[in-house]
Amino acid sequence: MTSERRVLVHHDLPALVGAVAARFITKMIDLLEEKPEVHIVLTGGGAGTGILTAINESDARDQVDWARVHIWWGDERWVAHDHADRNERHAREALLDHVALAPAHIHPFPAPGETADLETAADAHAATLKASASDGANVPVFDITFLGIGPDGHIASIFPESVGARVTDRSVIAVRNAPKPPPERLSLTFAAINGSDRIWLALSGVDKASALGLALAGAAPFEVPAAGVRGRRRTVFFVDSAAAAEVPAELISREY
Structure with a gap:
């Protein structure tokens, strides 16, 4: 299977989230014509949440058969389900909360009090992923995985030079002492993320330009985790003009 990698530049953040929301709805309609269910991985952050808001506000939102959609997350803060820091919230x-998702198809990471500790929570969520997979796989095939990129190049809660950046034999890791609060988190690993058919990374702002440039230049994933993600079919970086400041022109809107 050939994997494509592309960079699509938009004028600003509102244009970016609107374009990605429209693209998502169109792709979802197509996917649900091809298969009985689809699996989507969500991310947090301003761009990630903005895209979800734009999907909700779209006139085409209900053309998606949400009852056949499974929702997962790339990472989560180790806080209560209703905590203001929680990506799920x-x-x-x-x-x-605005679409006809089946409650059993929403798969949040565990929260404190639901397992003995953070490590047990990672094991429990790994088991949930495996139970939803087929053919002995550890995770279901994610049709679309949304990710953001931090100014330091982190994706999900895989931070530069962290233990999690070297994990290859697990689908979920417990993260302690994260360099940004809150320090305790749960995260998918590269192994789980790169099992996705499509990875869509959305980022905006000049503070992301260096990380994006390094990722596209082939930096070591241990140092710049964003460089280590690659969808099985395609990987698309949706960026605004500020974040694209260090992207060579020849890489924009082209496969490479």
């Missing part, structure tokens, strides 16, 4: 408020 932001996603529910922006989109999930």
Whole structure:
């Protein structure tokens, strides 16, 4: 299977989230014509939540058969389900509570109090992923995985030069002492993320330009985790003009 990698530049953040939301709805309609269910991985952050809000506000939102959609997350903060820091809460408020998703198809990471500790939570979520997979795989095939990129190049909660950046034999890791608060988190690993058919990375702002440039230049994933993600079919970087400041012109809107 040939994997494509592309960079699509938009004028600003509102243009970016609107374009990605429209693209997502169109792709979802197509996917649901081809298969009985689809699996989507969500991300947090301003761009990620903005895209979900734009999907919710779209006139085409209900053309998606949401009852056949499974929702997962790339990472989560180790806080209560209704905590203001929780990616799950932001996603529910922006989109999930407004569409006809089957409750059993929403698969949040565990929260404190549901397992003995953070490591047990990672094991429990790995088991949930495996139970939803087929053919002995550890994770289902994610049709679309959304990711953001931090100014330091981190994706999900895989941070530069962290233990998690070297894990190859697990689908979920417990993260302690994250360099940004809150320090305790749960995250998918590269192995799980790169099992996705399509990875869509959305980022905006000049503070992301260096990380994006390094990722596209082939930096070591241990140093710039964004360089280590690659969808099985394609990987698309949706960026605004500020974040694209260090992207060579020949890489924009082209496969490479």
